[in-house]
Amino acid sequence: MRYRKFGRLGWDVSEIGLGMWGMGGWTGSDDEESLTAMQRAVDLGCNFFDTAWGYGEGHSERLLGQLVRSYPGKKIYTATKIPPKNFKWPSKREYTLQECFPPDHIDEYVEKSLKNAGLDSFDLMQLHTWEDRWLEDSRWYRKLDDLRSSGVIGGIGISINRWEAWNGVQAVESGLIDVVQVIYNIFEQSPMDELFPACRKHDVAVIARVPFDEGTLTGTLTKDSRWPEGDWRNTYFVPENLSLSVEHAEALKSLAPPGMPMAAMALRYVLAEPTVSTIIPGMRKTRHVEQNLATSDAGPLDELLLKEVAKHRWDRQPTAWSQ
DSSP, X not given: OOEEEEGGGTEEEESBOEXXXXXXXXXXXXXXXXXXXXXXXXXXXXXXXXXXXXXXXXXXXXXXXXXXXXXXXXXXXXXXXXXXXXXXXXXXXXXXXXXXOOHHHHHHHHHHHHHHHTOSOEEEEEESSOOGGGGGOTHHHHHHHHHHHTTSEEEEEEEOOTTOTTTTHHHHHHTOOSEEEEEOSSSOOGGGTTHHHHHHHHTOEEEEEOTTGGGGGGXXXXXXXXXXXXXXXXXHSXXXXXXXXXXXXXHHHTTSOTTOOHHHHHHHHHHTOTTOOEEOOBOOSHHHHHXXXXXXXXXXXXXXXXXXXXXXXXXXXXXXXTO
């Protein structure tokens, strides 16, 4: 496992971290299996775990707390997210800070997350939705800064809406945040336009999420793919999205060298971007942990393949189903 500097916070974090959304209640998730996968990740050098209260109303936070307690003396970086008060994802332009992250709500959910995990502090606290115009109301920052000063949190971050990398550039430029979490993958390359240059300028850490484009970039989806009732993916992969996603993935398959699965190619594409501090694929099974973490040792794609893969950029606009 290789490690990267986590922006101005200066932490040495594993360049492959672990995203815990799927452990919070996706169909097919099993706590024992999840904990086994997390422990395997730690044993292989992963030291960054990202969760949220919204992942099963604290369910995956509880799993993270169990993991931390099972490795006394070993540094595991813990990151979680405060849900918006209106419990609506993603944010919309008309939502106000008062509707989403007033100070009392921040206090309430930081306390809930700490209780869920059974921890005294989190290394990183993020707002789970974000609008750059909330910079006009500094109450969110003052509250988080107070929590940081008291030692309850270590760093302040935001999670940027799907396909809206532009809607976080001002937050980075403000100098108020330490970390941005954003979707970045072979298809979604827009963070390279404005967000990543701003992060480099201000030494803001980047957490790259959804490296597999919700599974599309594993090459395993088909136009007939379906999930159990109640699974989030059914509402995301509506027919128009599933069909186009599979077509874009099929166009990529021929680029994967012999012996390199598409999932590995997807991760190694993201690893080629030095602005990224860590990538957080969701991993609930030990075999996926072993496969994904191995890409760190394999390293980024070579320059020629990287250029060919980058041609598959797919610019999309948020819709009613993109969530």
